[in-house]
Amino acid sequence: MQILKKLSAGLGVLALSLGASTLPGAAQEAATLDTGDTAWMLTSTVLVLMMTIPGLALFYGGLVRKKNVLATVMQSFATCALMTIIWMVIGYSLAFTDGGSLNAYVGGFDKFFLSGVEKDTLTGTIPETVFMTFQMTFAIITPALICGAFADRMKFSAMLWFLGIWSVVVYAPITHWVWGGGFLGDDGVLDFAGGTVVHINSGVAALVSCIVIGKRIGYPTEAMVPHNLVLSVIGASLLWLGWFGFNAGSAAGANTTAGMAMAVTQIATAAAALAWMFAEWIVHKKPSVLGIISGAVAGLVGITPAAGFVGFGGALAIGIACGVICFWAATSLKRALGYDDSLDVFGIHGMGGIVGAILTGVFAVEAIGGTPGAIEGNVGQIWTQFVGIIATVIWCAVATFIILKVVDLVIGLRVSREAEIEGLDLNLHGEVVP
Numbered sequence: 001m002q003i004l005k006k007l008s009a010g011l012g013v014l015a016l017s018l019g020a021s022t023l024p025g026a027a028q029e030a031a032t033l034d035t036g037d038t039a040w041m042l043t044s045t046v047l048v049l050m051m052t053i054p055g056l057a058l059f060y061g062g063l064v065r066k067k068n069v070l071a072t073v074m075q076s077f078a079t080c081a082l083m084t085i086i087w088m089v090i091g092y093s094l095a096f097t098d099g100g101s102l103n104a105y106v107g108g109f110d111k112f113f114l115s116g117v118e119k120d121t122l123t124g125t126i127p128e129t130v131f132m133t134f135q136m137t138f139a140i141i142t143p144a145l146i147c148g149a150f151a152d153r154m155k156f157s158a159m160l161w162f163l164g165i166w167s168v169v170v171y172a173p174i175t176h177w178v179w180g181g182g183f184l185g186d187d188g189v190l191d192f193a194g195g196t197v198v199h200i201n202s203g204v205a206a207l208v209s210c211i212v213i214g215k216r217i218g219y220p221t222e223a224m225v226p227h228n229l230v231l232s233v234i235g236a237s238l239l240w241l242g243w244f245g246f247n248a249g250s251a252a253g254a255n256t257t258a259g260m261a262m263a264v265t266q267i268a269t270a271a272a273a274l275a276w277m278f279a280e281w282i283v284h285k286k287p288s289v290l291g292i293i294s295g296a297v298a299g300l301v302g303i304t305p306a307a308g309f310v311g312f313g314g315a316l317a318i319g320i321a322c323g324v325i326c327f328w329a330a331t332s333l334k335r336a337l338g339y340d341d342s343l344d345v346f347g348i349h350g351m352g353g354i355v356g357a358i359l360t361g362v363f364a365v366e367a368i369g370g371t372p373g374a375i376e377g378n379v380g381q382i383w384t385q386f387v388g389i390i391a392t393v394i395w396c397a398v399a400t401f402i403i404l405k406v407v408d409l410v411i412g413l414r415v416s417r418e419a420e421i422e423g424l425d426l427n428l429h430g431e432v433v434p
Contacts, residue, residue, distance in 0.1 A: 037126050037255075038126045041134055047242045047246070047249065048246050050238055052141045055238035056235065058235030059235025059297075060147065060151065063151075063226045064151050064152060064342070064343070067423025067425055067426070067432070069227060072147070072151055074156070080140050083136070083163075087140075089113055092111055092136070093108065093112050094106055094108075094109075095175040095176045103181055105173060105177070107180055124253070139172075142167075143166060146163065148206065148344070149341045153415060154209075154413055155411070156424075162413075166400060169399050170201065171197075174197055178196055178197050187384065187388075190364060192250055192304070193246055195306070196353065199305075200357065200393065204350055205397075207339065207345075207350060207397075208397055210342065212401065232293060236293035243265060247308075248261040264312060265303050265315075272319040273293075275295060275323025275327075276291050276296075276323040276324070279324050294327075294348060295323045295327065299318075299319040302319065302352045303315055303322075304353070309363075309369030314364075317359065321355055326351050326355075329351040358389070360385060415427065
């Protein structure tokens with residue numbers, strides 16, 4: 001309950017803090033550059049960037065109808081560029097500096113426009129420039145994931161405004177809560193590489209977005225099948241490869257934790273791909289290509305919060321659970337509730353992140369990550385994980401809803417009926433795939 005009390009106290013001050021003055025940022029401990037750690041983090045940064053462009057762009061691009069493929073890949077590419085500048089200007093500072101009296105909820109402005117980030121400044125054993133850019137790639141992919149929920153129907157201009165504001169108001173503060181010295185990290189929530197920060201955050205925002213903007217014309221009676229699953233397989237494969245930078249890179253060095261994170265990531269992903277495939281095989285009588293690649297992504301999502309805390313058995317269990325539960329969420333749950341999440345962002349990232357975060361509290365191994373889970377007697381860790389999830393869901397859902405409503409009021413969220421029927425490629429960008 002302590003986390004929920006802190007969240008309640010902070011909801012009001014967080015919004016005000018974006019315009020407030022702050023105390024100087026926290027001083028860094030003396031450290032020495034390690035070239036091995038730096039080399040691995042440079043590599044991890046490239047791998048995570050590859051997850052968005054071209055990985056996510058191809059994965060999403062293959063899943064939409066042909067008339068919207070260019071608009072979809074454009075969303076990933078433009079988001080990459082936009083988030084890079086926002087992270088440089090304000091995002092990094094809000095996420096990773098000391099917010100003074102508001103530090104439990106948001107960072108400050110000490111590194112506005114990357115002030116003080118010099119060639120020789122270090123974060124741990126790596127250059128701060130590398131740490132900043134590595135975290136930038138997380139800030140890029142998180143909002144890019146949301147785009148899958150409103151594929152085929154949001155204005156490009158509205159998307160840019162929505163995601164730009166969202167990255168400052170939602171992503172940066174929640175990153176601070178978990179990794180930047182905020183209240184979730186202080187209260188013991190385990191999130192090694194972004195189960196709450198990236199996946200629950202993007203999944204909840206996706207669910208709110210698709211509900212606010214409304215269903216696609218013709219959904220659910222009209223068949224809206226992927227136009228090119230080969231592109232999606234290539235994209236999912238690049239996501240799988242890049243995720244080693246995502247998870248193993250979150251060890252912040254070339255060390256045994258990175259090695260363990262890499263191993264459990266591979267195990268969980270394979271287990272989830274097979275679990276989704278067999279679940280679909282049983283229910284629908286055929287194992288689909290779309291199913292196995294969706295299952296792999298679900299496994300990648302689920303192991304993300306746990307990667308630095310669980311062993312091989314825990315990774316296997318998390319993978320199986322995510323494969324089955326995300327299959328159910330993307331099919332039965334979505335159908336029962338009637339929302340139109342075009343590319344199942346909530347079903348895979350939201351639900352996968354929630355399952356992974358909770359099971360981290362079950363399978364965490366003290367000898368691996370320093371904190372025992374329920375199996376080792378620390379049953380309370382499950383509750384800690386749960387209230388961390390609730391805190392993230394509440395802030396993300398409320399803030400996302402408000403941002404969408406404001407953008408809709410000012411410029412409108414949705415393309416015209418004619419543009420949606422004809423396709424976004426031609427109407428928004430003046431281009432088509434021949």
